[in-house]
Structure formats: C-alpha cells, structure tokens
Amino acid sequence: MRTKIFLILISFTVTFFYADVTAQSFSPDKVVDVKVKVNNKLSKDGLVEAVINLSILRGWHINSNKPLDNNLSPTSIKILDNPNFKVVKINFPPPLMKKLSFSDSQLALYEGDAPVSIELKSLIKGPNKKIRVEGEVDYQPCNDETCLFPVKKNFSFEIKLKK
Amino acid sequence: MFRLRVTLVLAFLFSAFLFKSFSFAQTKEIDEIKSAAAINELPKKVEALKQFIKDYPKSNYIGYAYENIFSSYLDMNEIDSAFSYIGLYLDLIPPEMRMNPYNDVAYTLAQKKVGLDSADVYSRLAVELAEKNNPRNLSMYEDTRALVLYDLGKNNDALALEEKAIAGHETDPTYLVSLSVYQEAAGKRTDALKTAATAIINGDDDEAITNFDKWISEEKTGAEEQTKLKEKIADEVLQKYFQDNDLIDKVKIHSIAGVFLAQVGVKLSQAEKWTKDAVASLKNNSDIEIIILYKKNLAIVYARQKKYDLALKELKSIEDLDNPWDFDFWYTLGNTYETLGQNKNAVDSYISGIIAFQNKRISSALNSLAKKEGISDSELQNMIIKKKDELTSFKPGHYDKKATGKVVLAELFTGAECGPCAAADGAFDALSEYFPRTDLAILEYHLHIPAPDPMTNPQTFQRYKFYGGNYGTPTVFFDGTEKLTGGGPRMLVQNRFNIYKYVITKLMDEKSLIKINGDATQSDSIVKISLNVKGEKNKNASLHLALVEKAINYIGGNGVDKHIFVVRHLIGSAEGIDLKGNAGKYEERFNLNEIQQSLTKYLDDPTTDPSWRSYVKFTGWRSRTDKINRNNLAVVAWVQDNSTKKILQSFYVDVPVLDK
Numbered sequence: 175m176r177t178k179i180f181l182i183l184i185s186f187t188v189t190f191f192y193a194d195v196t197a198q199s200f201s202p203d204k205v206v207d208v209k210v211k212v213n214n215k216l217s218k219d220g221l222v223e224a225v226i227n228l229s230i231l232r233g234w235h236i237n238s239n240k241p242l243d244n245n246l247s248p249t250s251i252k253i254l255d256n257p258n259f260k261v262v263k264i265n266f267p268p269p270l271m272k273k274l275s276f277s278d279s280q281l282a283l284y285e286g287d288a289p290v291s292i293e294l295k296s297l298i299k300g301p302n303k304k305i306r307v308e309g310e311v312d313y314q315p316c317n318d319e320t321c322l323f324p325v326k327k328n329f330s331f332e333i334k335l336k337k
Numbered sequence: 338m339f340r341l342r343v344t345l346v347l348a349f350l351f352s353a354f355l356f357k358s359f360s361f362a363q364t365k366e367i368d369e370i371k372s373a374a375a376i377n378e379l380p381k382k383v384e385a386l387k388q389f390i391k392d393y394p395k396s397n398y399i400g401y402a403y404e405n406i407f408s409s410y411l412d413m414n415e416i417d418s419a420f421s422y423i424g425l426y427l428d429l430i431p432p433e434m435r436m437n438p439y440n441d442v443a444y445t446l447a448q449k450k451v452g453l454d455s456a457d458v459y460s461r462l463a464v465e466l467a468e469k470n471n472p473r474n475l476s477m478y479e480d481t482r483a484l485v486l487y488d489l490g491k492n493n494d495a496l497a498l499e500e501k502a503i504a505g506h507e508t509d510p511t512y513l514v515s516l517s518v519y520q521e522a523a524g525k526r527t528d529a530l531k532t533a534a535t536a537i538i539n540g541d542d543d544e545a546i547t548n549f550d551k552w553i554s555e556e557k558t559g560a561e562e563q564t565k566l567k568e569k570i571a572d573e574v575l576q577k578y579f580q581d582n583d584l585i586d587k588v589k590i591h592s593i594a595g596v597f598l599a600q601v602g603v604k605l606s607q608a609e610k611w612t613k614d615a616v617a618s619l620k621n622n623s624d625i626e627i628i629i630l631y632k633k634n635l636a637i638v639y640a641r642q643k644k645y646d647l648a649l650k651e652l653k654s655i656e657d658l659d660n661p662w663d664f665d666f667w668y669t670l671g672n673t674y675e676t677l678g679q680n681k682n683a684v685d686s687y688i689s690g691i692i693a694f695q696n697k698r699i700s701s702a703l704n705s706l707a708k709k710e711g712i713s714d715s716e717l718q719n720m721i722i723k724k725k726d727e728l729t730s731f732k733p734g735h736y737d738k739k740a741t742g743k744v745v746l747a748e749l750f751t752g753a754e755c756g757p758c759a760a761a762d763g764a765f766d767a768l769s770e771y772f773p774r775t776d777l778a779i780l781e782y783h784l785h786i787p788a789p790d791p792m793t794n795p796q797t798f799q800r801y802k803f804y805g806g807n808y809g810t811p812t813v814f815f816d817g818t819e820k821l822t823g824g825g826p827r828m829l830v831q832n833r834f835n836i837y838k839y840v841i842t843k844l845m846d847e848k849s850l851i852k853i854n855g856d857a858t859q860s861d862s863i864v865k866i867s868l869n870v871k872g873e874k875n876k877n878a879s880l881h882l883a884l885v886e887k888a889i890n891y892i893g894g895n896g897v898d899k900h901i902f903v904v905r906h907l908i909g910s911a912e913g914i915d916l917k918g919n920a921g922k923y924e925e926r927f928n929l930n931e932i933q934q935s936l937t938k939y940l941d942d943p944t945t946d947p948s949w950r951s952y953v954k955f956t957g958w959r960s961r962t963d964k965i966n967r968n969n970l971a972v973v974a975w976v977q978d979n980s981t982k983k984i985l986q987s988f989y990v991d992v993p994v995l996d997k
C-alpha cells in the first residue's frame with residue numbers, strides 16, 4: 175500500500191461529517207509517533223548514530239524539513255545541549271512532493287514514515303558508558319479537510335557505548 | 338574608529354547582499370522544481386526535471402526529481418530508462434532511511450506489473466526496515482509486499498502476509514478487499530466471499546461488490562442456489578457485525594445492515610424495513626450526517642427493489658448536502674436516473690461522483706452511458722471541466738423568507754495559510770451574500786493554523802480556547818453549539834454553503850426569548866454602541882461584542898484574497914460581559930486608536946502571546962493587515978450562555994463611516 179492511497183481513502187471513509195467527530199477531539203501530538211533506534215556501536219571517530227522515526231498517522235501529513243512555501247512550519251528536530259556529546263549531523267529524508275486536493279501547487283511533505291538520522295560525537299571516553307539524549311521534534315499536521323496547530327513533542331533515548 | 342565603522346558597515350552590506358542572493362536563488366530553485374512538476378506532457382516533464390538536476394545538483398529536491406523521472410518513464414513505458422533512475426534516487430538516501438522509498442518504488446512497480454523481481458527485493462527491504470524502526474505503519478509495508486507476492490504468483494505467501502497486515506485494520510475495506518483477492522487466488526473462495534461481504538458492510542462500494550457478484554456467479558449457476566449462498570454469507574457477516582457493534586446506535590447499525598443486504602441482493606424486505614425505520618426516526622434536529630446516511634441507505638434499497646421513483650425522491654432530498662466523494666450516493670443517483678431514462682441527469686450525477694476522486698464503478702457507468710448517448714471522450718472531458726467550473730463559481734442567490742426574529746451567529750475559525758479553509762471561507766462569503774444581517778451575523782476569527790496569519794490577534798485565540806481549543810481549522814460554530822469541522826478545495830464551496838445554510842435555517846426556526854436592538858456611532862476614534870437587550874436571561878448569560886472589519890484584502894497561502902467580518906476586538910474578551918441577569922440598556926465603546934495600537938504591537942512581535950506557538954520561528958509577515966479601515970466597520974453583539982455555549986440571540990449593526 176502506498177502512502178498516497180491513504181489520503182484518498184480518508185476522503186471517502188472519513189467524510190466531512192465524520193471528520194467532525196474525529197478532528198474535533200483530535201490532538202496534533204497524536205499525529206506523529208516518535209521512536210528511536212540507536213546503533214550503540216562507537217565508530218573509530220567516536221561517532222554514534224540513531225534513527226528517529228517519525229511515524230505519521232494514516233491520512234495525515236506534516237511539512238518536510240524544507241517546505242516549498244517559507245510560511246509553512248518546517249518539521250525540525252532539536253537535540254538538547256549535553257556536555258557528554260555534540261551533534262555532528264541531522265539528516266532528513268527527501269520529501270514527498272505532491273499536489274493535494276486543496277492546493278494549487280506542489281507541497282513538500284512527509285507521509286507514512288519519515289526516518290531522520292542523527293550522528294552524535296561522544297565526548298566521554300571509554301566503552302560501556304551511557305549517554306542520555308533528549309530532544310524535541312516540531313511539526314505541523316494537516317489532512318485533506320483540516321489543519322492543526324504546530325506541535326512540539328519531546329523524546330529521549332539512551333546510548334550504551336560499545337566499541 | 339572610523340575605519341572600524343566602515344568595515345562594519347561594509348560587512349553588514351555584504352552579509353545582506355549574500356542573504357538576499359541566497360534567498361533569491363532558493364526561491365528560483367523552488368519555482369523551477371514546482372513548474373517542472375506541473376508539466377503534464379511526460380517527455381517535457383522528464384526534460385525539465387533533468388535540467389533541474391543539472392542546474393541544482395545539491396538541491397533538497399533532487400530525490401523528488403529522480404523519483405519523478407522514474408515514474409514518468411514508467412508511464413511512458415520506457416522501462417529501462419525508468420530503472421536507471423531508481424538507483425540514482427535510492428543512492429541519495431541513507432540505507433536506514435529507505436522505508437518509504439523502497440515501499441513506493443515497489444508499489445509503483447507492482448501496480449504496473451513490471452520489474453517484479455526488483456519490487457520483490459524492495460518490498461522485502463521496506464518491511465525489514467519497518468520492523469526495525471517502528472511497527473506503527475508496518476501493515477502498510479506488508480500490504481505492499483503482499484501485492485508484490487500476489488503479482489509474482491506466490492498466492493499463499495501473499496495471503497499469509499495480508500492476514501498479518503490486516504491485524505488492527507479488520508474493518509478497513511482497503512485491507513479487506515486485498516485479503517479477499519488473495520483468498521480467492523489461493524483457492525479459498527468461501528473465505529474470499531465472506532471477506533468481500535465484510536468489505537461491503539464496512540463501506541467498500543466498488544471492487545468488493547464487483548468481485549462478490551463475479552465469484553457468486555462462478556460458484557453457483559442457478560439463481561436460487563446463488564441466492565441461498567448469498568443469504569448464508571450475509572447472515573454470517575451480519576451476525577458478526579451486530580456482535581461487534583452492539584453498543585452503538587441500533588437504528589444506525591440496522592440502516593447500514595439494510596444497505597448491505599441490498600448491495601449483496603438478498604432479503605430486500607428486511608432491508609427496506611430497517612432503512613425505512615431509520616428514516617422515520619429522523620427529527621428536525623437530527624445531525625446532518627445522519628440524515629444523509631439514512632436517506633441514502635433507504636434510496637439504495639429502493640433502487641435495488643426497482644422502486645426508482647421512491648429512490649429518486651430520497652436522493653434528491655439530500656443531493657445538495659452530499660459531498661463529491663460519497664460514491665455510493667452518486668452512483669445510485671446516476672443509475673436511478675439512467676434506469677428512468679433520464680440520461681442527461683444520469684451523466685451529470687456520474688460526473689459529480691468522479692469530480693473529486695476517481696471511482697472505477699462510476700467511471701465505468703459514465704463511460705458506457707456516454708458511449709450510448711454518442712458523447713465523445715473529448716466532449717465528456719469538457720463536461721467534467723465545465724462541472725468543476727460551475728462548482729467553483731456558483732452564485733448563492735438571496736434568502737427570500739421573512740425574518741423570524743432569531744438572528745443566528747456563525748463563527749468561523751480559519752487561517753489564511755490553511756488549504757482546506759478555502760472551501761469554508763468561500764462558503765461564508767456565499768452565506769454573507771445569501772442571508773441578510775437581520776437573519777445571520779458572521780464572525781471570522783483568524784488563527785496561526787497552520788502558519789502565521791496577520792489577521793490573528795490575542796482575542797481570536799482566546800475565543801478559540803473558549804470553545805475548547807482542541808480542534809483544527811476550518812471549524813464553524815453556529816449559535817455556539819452546532820459545530821462542524823472540515824473544509825476542502827474551492828470546488829467544495831457550494832457543498833459547504835448548502836450544509837451551513839441547512840444548519841442556519843434550522844436554527845432560525847428556534848424561538849428566541851431575547852431581543853437585541855441598538856445603534857452604533859463613530860466619532861473621534863471612538864465607536865460607541867448602545868444596546869437594548871430585552872427578555873429572559875439566565876444567570877450564565879453574557880453579553881459579547883465584537884468589532885469587525887467587513888472585508889480585508891490579503892492573499893495567504895490558500896489563495897483566498899478577501900476575508901470578511903474579520904474580528905478585530907472583543908469587549909470582555911472571549912467571555913464577554915456579565916449581564917447579571919438583567920435586561921436593559923448597555924453602552925459600550927471601542928477605542929479605535931487603542932485597538933489599532935494593540936494590533937500593531939502584536940504584529941510587531943506576536944511570539945510572546947499564547948496565540949503563538951513559542952517554538953515556531955517568526956520570520957515576518959507576507960504583508961501586514963493591522964491598519965484598521967475605519968470606514969468599513971461593523972459591530973456584532975450577542976447573548977451567550979457561557980456554561981452551555983448556547984447563543985440566545987445576536988445582533989449586527991454597521992458602524993457609520995467617518996465624516997470626511
């Protein structure tokens with residue numbers, strides 16, 4: 175099943191009126207589920223990698239990290255400062271470019287899953303150490319019928335450094 | 338010192354130049370990818386995308402360009418060329434982030450039934466990555482993989498995987514249809530029939546019905562035997578449906594069960610009873626979606642019983658209210674007209690059913706009727722375009738009934754950047770034209786949803802919170818309690834207008850025990866409003882007053898260029914003024930200079946106000962809208978029970994223009 179199909183599906187299963195029922199009490203933080211997969215293995219350069227997967231609820235989309243319209247809120251990830259590591263790179267997936275039923279031109283979006291990889295450099299020496307990483311993801315969801323406020327969601331994960 | 342200053346100035350000018358050049362380059366890049374993407378002619382599109390890759394090799398949109406060249410080549414049946422771009426596309430993405438790309442490529446190939454060995458590999462990798470990263474959407478990847486396996490003829494594997502994928506989606510017709518197809522392919526016809534019937538009762542109105550009829554006719558040759566088998570399956574499916582839904586409204590469940598029986602073509606008298614009972618249960622204040630559902634279901638049953646006149650009566654009574662993607666409705670309406678020999682109406686109804694999204698059953702009915710009527714393909718395309726034009730440029734006319742004394746208040750929460758708000762905004766424009774202000778008062782509250790909107794002010798957000806603050810845009814409240822969320826593209830303007838009009842006329846019939854009248858004056862930057870509020874008020878009733886600008890010209894991201902009855906200020910904020918149970922005279926003032934100052938201050942820096950999301954970066958406005966046009970103002974007053982949110986009466990008055 176391709177993510178594109180979901181929008182069409184929601185349009186006829188969740189009609190205008192049923193959207194009333196669903197969207198009314200729908201909190202934007204439910205649209206994206208954040209899960210982190212960590213590769214605990216330390217590279218020669220002292221780098222560790224994690225993938226923060228933004229799993230987007232069926233029928234919804236969020237803007238990509240670089241929306242085509244500067245006025246739209248980009249999806250962003252911020253890793254909070256920590257003396258034990260520094261962030262080397264945050265790599266967002268390429269956007270899905272599509273024209274929605276309500277838009278005149280293409281939008282750069284994420285639907286389905288948007289895995290974001292981050293590379294951290296450990297600033298503490300030695301194996302078998304633990305680093306707790308805390309971060310925030312900002313996103314703004316819409317579907318074919320409604321848009322919700324931008325939302326900030328916190329996440330955290332632990333890295334157990336291994337050689 | 339002087340040298341340092343000169344250096345600083347030069348450094349500043351150079352940075353400004355660099356920033357401007359960078360912004361310009363970025364805008365140009367975005368414009369070029371957008372225009373390449375918009376090209377319809379595939380070879381030209383491919384060339385434009387290739388040129389984009391050449392011009393912007395480091396662009397964020399290169400992946401899109403590669404992927405689009407791949408799918409364009411596939412559409413052009415240039416398979417080898419298509420494949421050469423898959424690798425380029427995937428190479429851009431780190432392997433651990435390829436869940437969606439693998440899945441999309443596999444799905445595209447499976448749909449086209451080409452490169453299935455590659456699709457096999459990609460879909461397997463997508464599932465493996467999904468299992469590792471996040472199982473929330475795992476079923477989506479499994480569903481694609483099952484399709485690939487089915488295309489490869491591995492029917493048992495496809496079935497086993499789809500059985501896994503459907504977990505958690507047991508009532509989703511999309512998954513059910515796929516499962517039934519794989520069951521049939523794996524030789525499990527009884528299961529396939531049951532699953533297809535389950536898809537039908539859960540809302541599939543296309544493939545499941547076609548497959549069900551086809552498999553039944555292959556399974557049994559005699560009409561009597563076919564009916565027996567259908568009845569057996571229908572009984573089993575209904576039994577489970579009733580078990581699973583026993584806590585929900587019985588009338589509604591029976592209405593859905595009735596239409597299901599009609600769609601599979603058995604026990605039509607039972608179907609008629611259930612769907613008729615549902616229509617009989619409707620009341621004047623029934624929810625509009627329930628009215629549409631029950632009447633449509635009864636019409637489908639009537640049509641199946643060949644009672645076409647009765648079916649048409651029910652369908653026509655809700656035609657204005659139903660949306661373009663209710664395929665069941667438009668198919669039944671078209672089919673009923675066609676059976677009655679009203680082919681022109683039938684064509685029109687079928688077109689209405691495919692205007693928003695494609696539907697195989699309607700398209701097929703339309704094409705065969707068009708052929709019968711001698712309508713060529715190009716004529717048909719023109720008819721579809723004409724219909725779309727009609728929907729976006731309709732004229733609402735004027736309400737011609739006598740005022741009932743009840744002035745309904747329609748409050749729209751909207752955003753100038755909100756795409757789906759275009760339909761609601763347009764419908765409100767139409768409402769303002771259709772109803773006089775002695776029947777309907779209108780307020781539009783702007784919010785920073787989904788992005789900054791300069792017509793927002795702190796009080797519009799407070800009003801949003803007053804109604805719970807847990808909904809999106811567009812959301813409409815009629816008289817404080819009738820809430821409708823959801824909009825869509827501009828072609829839905831007429832549909833939204835019809836729905837809003839329906840609710841408003843229903844509310845106009847409610848008797849109000851309160852009367853408001855008064856007048857407004859404007860002098861020396863003060864708008865003074867004198868009100869006389871008469872009648873019974875409970876202890877929770879508050880008087881609310883809004884200063885509105887009757888029209889503001891501003892183009893946001895959704896393309897709406899005129900915004901009406903924009904709320905500039907609320908006296909007593911969202912809660913209004915306590916009436917203290919008294920009826921009587923009230924005099925309130927809007928100080929335009931102070932309001933102007935506060936709007937300007939807010940637009941200078943909105944980021945500290947609760948209406949702004951602190952984590953959203955403020956990058957400035959498209960243009961500012963804080964200057965109040967003092968010659969285009971009105972005041973809306975209303976009495977609202979703040980505990981129930983019910984609005985008891987409203988009043989609208991124009992503010993006289995300033996003496997020149």
